[in-house]
Amino acid sequence: MNRLGYCRAFRAMLCVVLASVTGGPLQAAISLGEPRPLSTAIERSEKPAVSPDGTRLAFISNRSGADNIWVMPLDGEPTQLTHETRPEVQTSNPRWSPAGDFLVYTSNKGGTGGFDLWVISADGQHDEPLTVDPALDWMPAWSPDGKRIAFVSDRDGADGLWLTNLDGSGVTKIADLAYEPVWSPDGSQLAAYHIAGQADGIFLLSPDGAAPPRCVLE
Structure with missing residues (x-):
């Protein structure tokens, strides 16, 4: 991995900044065109995540009366994936698996007193907690494989970046005060916002x- 990308939006232009791992930032602009609403519901819809094949959108909405994950084709209507009815339950951060057959998300619906990671199949048939911790x-x-x-947790008393296997084993902390992790395509590195001293x-x-962690863009 020799470049990192992050985005800034200016009116109808998306400014993509590529931070070179070995040098300074590069910049390119991509025209966005006219925005097109995918959902016209008056209820809250947020935290969108596009599937790896680019055909579906997962998002969080309270249109059913509580926070739930909804999935929709980009040219179709949304379908409710989770079926939470308690308005006090919060659900967020849906992320697709590389194959597009599962999503991982964050929720406090498990009763641990904290927010756990959950994994749900794309058809909604299997929905299980991945982490069970009052954090x-x-x-x-x-x-990528x-x-x-990777996830952020305060389970040892301070925010940090952790890893877990899909069966919940191998939970390991790899850095303190690191957020918004993104994997390199080959899975050999993680990029994250990190506070170091x-x-x-x-x-x-x-x-x-x-x-050791290496800063590529301050």
């Missing part, structure tokens, strides 16, 4: 801890 587990990111999930910015992190 805040959030910002999940699926590894689909075998691990007096410095903060985008860092490259090793999933196995073999290399």
